[in-house]
Amino acid sequence: LKHIGVLTSGGDAPGMNAAIRSVVRTCTHHGIEVTGFYEGYQGVIDDNAETLDARAVAHIINRGGTMLRSARCAEFRTREGRQKAYDNLKKRGIEGLVVIGGDGSFTGASLLSDEFDIPVIGIPGTIDNDIYGTDFTIGFDTALNTVVDAVDRIRDTATSHNRLFFIEVMGRDSGFIALNAGIAVGATNILIPEESTELDEVITKLKTGRENGKTSSIVLVAEGEKMGDALFMAEETKKHLPDYDIRVSVLGHMQRGGNPTCADRVLATRLGVAAVEQLMAGHSSVMCGVRNGSVCTVSIHDAISRKPGIDRNLMHIAEIVSL
Numbered sequence: 001l002k003h004i005g006v007l008t009s010g011g012d013a014p015g016m017n018a019a020i021r022s023v024v025r026t027c028t029h030h031g032i033e034v035t036g037f038y039e040g041y042q043g044v045i046d047d048n049a050e051t052l053d054a055r056a057v058a059h060i061i062n063r064g065g066t067m068l069r070s071a072r073c074a075e076f077r078t079r080e081g082r083q084k085a086y087d088n089l090k091k092r093g094i095e096g097l098v099v100i101g102g103d104g105s106f107t108g109a110s111l112l113s114d115e116f117d118i119p120v121i122g123i124p125g126t127i128d129n130d131i132y133g134t135d136f137t138i139g140f141d142t143a144l145n146t147v148v149d150a151v152d153r154i155r156d157t158a159t160s161h162n163r164l165f166f167i168e169v170m171g172r173d174s175g176f177i178a179l180n181a182g183i184a185v186g187a188t189n190i191l192i193p194e195e196s197t198e199l200d201e202v203i204t205k206l207k208t209g210r211e212n213g214k215t216s217s218i219v220l221v222a223e224g225e226k227m228g229d230a231l232f233m234a235e236e237t238k239k240h241l242p243d244y245d246i247r248v249s250v251l252g253h254m255q256r257g258g259n260p261t262c263a264d265r266v267l268a269t270r271l272g273v274a275a276v277e278q279l280m281a282g283h284s285s286v287m288c289g290v291r292n293g294s295v296c297t298v299s300i301h302d303a304i305s306r307k308p309g310i311d312r313n314l315m316h317i318a319e320i321v322s323l
């Protein structure tokens, strides 16, 4: 293996830079040339790229976002688009591609590899943790800590004013962020798409809490919650609890930014090394992940076709402690 490509695609996540750095430095260690493509698959189609050496990735391990930038590229969804991308990879003499991104990015990578016989390796980078085959995705831990920090601040004002806060967090169709952060901030209710909750249950819990002396409450709502968003939930609750001082906070894109946590930097570094080693071993169409503390691989096909399950035990724990 003499030359590989690397790109970041889909939604950005803190720790993507650490993964790029790890891929580049592992290649340098093994005498492999690396080309970094800008703005995901768009950069491959446009041949917007440059050679990355060890120094090109200096001072980025601590930075959020991605130095290669990310994009959503409609053209890559077409066979013609992927043909252009493949032609550019071939022209540069690239023998394998590392794709850092989410399941959409892996679907594109898988198609490219199947159609044109170029090896691809996936590294899961998304704050949502919604990828099958890995216990953690890069960016999840940082996003959790950002949410916990933000909600702690809201709690200060919630307790001072006896308020009920509905706080909406990211996660797409998954409730990983809401469930884990919800436990960490001591939320009264955690509403996630994996669990069907009725409004009645939420209201009963809030009432019981007040009867038991609770003066303020935090309800964490995952953006994919099927009952509705935080604003809707707050409006519906107000109809049943008119004397409650209810506020809504949607945390939004702040959850995607910030310096990656130690856990995300270490994870990204481990997966970057693993991805290059997979290419060197002649493997393709696998995603590198981490399971029970060890680096593992899973077929890209499984990573994109299966859904990771929410930890029911965590739901149970949240229930026990949110009296």
Ligand code: ATP
Residues within 6 Å of the ligand: 009, 010, 011, 012, 040, 041, 071, 072, 073, 074, 075, 076, 077, 078, 101, 102, 103, 104, 105, 106, 107, 108, 109, 111, 125, 126, 127, 128
């Ligand atoms: P995140 O979960 O953080 O949003 P993602 O990788 O799932 O990340 P997407 O926007 O779904 O984000 O995908 C990123 C890019 O991957 C798309 O813009 C497109 O270029 C490519 N892609 C996604 N789905 C496909 C597909 N079905 N076929 C080919 N390419 C695809």
